[in-house]
Amino acid sequence: MSYIKKRPFLLFLLPGFLIYTLFVVYPIVAAASISFFRWNGIGPKTFVGLDNYIELFTSSELMSQFSNALLNSLKIFVLTVLIVIPVQIVSAYLIHNEVKGYKFFRAAVFSPQFISTPVVVFIFTLLLDANVGLFNKVLEWVGLGEYVRPWLGIPEYGIYIVWLMVSWSGMGVGMIFFLGAMKMISKESLEAGYLEGAGFWRRLFSIILPQIKVTILNMVLISYIVSMTIFDFSFILGGVSGGIDHNVDVMALMFYRIAFGESNNPLGGNISENAMGLGSTVACVLFLLIFFISMFQIWLTYRRREEGA
């Protein structure tokens, strides 16, 4: 008993650890083990060792899809970090300062998060459709009719449209977290800033930002993970293959396509002989990609904190 008394953290850890291990980690391990088999999901499994991995990395077709999807996912990540996160921070700061109308902003910015993704895509269709989209109509009204385009379908813009939908829908999440983080900053450091005569923006940069640094880095980490696992918007917009030339294909969609895609179309389709096996393999490779980059980001975060503290 005194072993535990000396280590009270064990009691705090135990319930969460148990449930998490049982319902999250155990399924991951069990599912990952399928990547060592050849299996179509229905019949018998055959053990093939690392063959699936070799197949994935030596198939030029698969590799080109893989790198394209990876590039698209990274585009979403970079755009989010460069644009969305700063916007979230500034919005949170404005609300934190209780600028006029802050309650309205808070609800308005967050509300798209509640709407289910097919409806978000439908809303964007209503706005950006070539024929019935509101945006094109507005362009015509203001005399810019020659810029009318089928916005949703242009291959080069595809991934940016996906990013727009992801950002619009998820803007509130980061903002709420930053808001909570700002609320935890002690009033004294803020008051010290006022006393020194620091202006609105200086207060943000010199006082608030350093103190929510870890939250920012955590949000960057979460954005990375989300960009690698986001699936719905690309699927609805581009179908299982990710649009023309796979222009909206992202990592999670590629996984889905290999594991479940071929037999999931309106005309039937044949199940691939190794759907589950290869699908698990892609999921594991995806997992490792996410895992190692995340570990790297975390190492950066904590190393900085130890130095800065």
Add this chain to the structure above:
Amino acid sequence: MLKWKSLMAVLAIAALFIAGCSQNDGGASSPSGGSDPSAGSSGEKVTLKVWGDLANQAVLEEPFKKINEAFMAKHPNIKIDYDFAQNDDSLNVALQANSLPDAFFVQGNKSTKMKEMAKAGQIIPLDEYFTDADKSRFPEEAINYTLVDGKMYCSIPSFFDYAMVYYNKDIFAKYGLNVPKTLDEFVKTADTLLSHGVTPIAVGGNGDFDRYWPIQELAPGFINEDMIALYEGKPINEARMTELFDTYRAFAEKGYYGKDFIAMDGKAAQLAFTSGKTAMIFDGTWSNSIYTGTSLNIGRFAMPGKDGVRYAQEGMNNFTTYAVAATSKHPKEAAEYVKFLSSLEAAQILEDANGHVPIVKDIKPKDEIVSEFSAFDKIGKNIYHAFSAAATEKSKPQDLLLTDILPKLMTKKITGAEATQLLQQELAKK
């Protein structure tokens, strides 16, 4: 804040309590294998767990309620516990966990899934439950749809779906156009519309399947024999295949689809048609309710071939094709239910609700629209299924068609002859 937290705690405890209680509900919600094991098949009460198609729940809810009631009226000792719980994910989980309901819907020979399930022994053959009288109502294609290795594994479909042309009657009337009876007339109609500045046809160039409907409709008129050859593993006639691909490309090249069709997906194409921007659209019988809901004056016709033969394409409707799980504790009763779905009574209920295209003569069509759908001369082969039939693990002509050949033809990157060469190379990969 403490009071609020206690409220949450009370709610959570109540939730877990109710959750615990709900599993003691008894037979109806019992999870594994479904039915109540204590009742025998000697006429005592039996409950069957049946899964329906979640993706189509919106159109199937009402008719199936009636179908289930009709069945239960005929079989007072059987209770049907019907849930729209099935999509690919939940079915996969049930298959792998050996947790299938008594009966569930399958896609027949449209895909290889039913074959795999039969081979793995997860569904049972149903031949002993269907008498010859039951089967005689159906054409051969319908019965073939249910066969794996010569045995029936699902109920026989009563309807089929195919792709054709919906047209805006008002636009046609405005330019004095009639329903084309041959391929040449169709081309003339489209040219006339073009010359008046009207976009003839709406096609979604962006989606794999949306850009595919034109070729599904054109194919029987050009290569029906070759598609049959593909089913039998015989070689195709390159000249005919090239002509088909060239025609497909020509439609796009001539501007029949409008300015920005490459960027439109299926939904955008449908919106373009319903808002009156195009005169026609290539779409299927399954989309009919979208068009009947508008206030437009809409007509339908099947695509004619060069010889004026109007072709529908094969494509059985899965709303009534159900299989019986091997783990069912009441296979006889489940098979009775599945058999009922093939009956005239059940089919008529579905027909009255949704207006499907029947393949059995004794079903009364819901309205004239169904008669319009039934106004075709022959049922041709379905090019996607034909290509799939020729596929192996290494060679996937159907994927090649969708993701490679069709987009390249549409964007004028290859000619019909080059497309045929690509196809031959893929077929040779066996």
Add this chain to the structure above:
Amino acid sequence: MNATEKRKSASAAAVLLWIYSCFTVFVLGYLLYNSFREKGDLLTNTLGKPKSLSFRAYVDLFAEQKFHLYFLNSLLILAATLLIVVALSSMVAYALGRYKFKFKNALQAYFLLGLMFPASLGVLPLFLLMKDLHLLNSYASVILVLSAGISMPVLLLTDFFAKMPGEIYESAVLDGASEWKTFYRIMFPLASPVVFSICIVMSVQIWNQFFMPLIFLQSDEKKTVPLIVMKYTSNLMLSMDKAMAASVVATLPILILFMIFSEKILDGVASGAVKG
């Protein structure tokens, strides 16, 4: 605090925020407006004036579809899951944040794994597990599975518990409080802004979950709200009026929860505790 200065400098950024917010509200208003239109009208006459507006889609939702039943199911699952997630994740984060021990960094990485793997692959072992526990088709199965999703809360809370000043902790120990009391009465309440932020985000995620309820809840009376919305969004062109009405009704409860929680965030932390 210089009030005029605050207003002036903030105005540029605030204007942009105004524009963005108004745009969002306009878009949502457009959705709401369209949910009152007949389906055929939407298809043929998208940008024009509607012939009539009707509540039909909404009436159907409640009368025929018994939306309120699904609503209660969702609410039940949400309340239970939220409570368990908050309890578990704050305890784990507290341990990881405030104590030093050998495998701490490894554990932190361990708790992140949950975010990195697609749920659809891991569902089969879970299903078999629930089958063995005889929990299939029960609320408990969904609640347990969703409650295990503590990765993100743990990540975000750990740092906050770590940064809390040691003086509070020491003064509590001096006062004779046990570890648990210190956590429960002092440290956890201090983290309440972040905890409420997490509540909001997790609420939305839990409320919009459809995959787990689909797999584990098979009978119709247990289904959750997203499954009803999905019924109509599966074939959007066919049933867009119902899909939009369902979306609107589905988001209202979350909106209300959001209002409650955001007020709590702004209530914030009394800095008096820190000074003491």
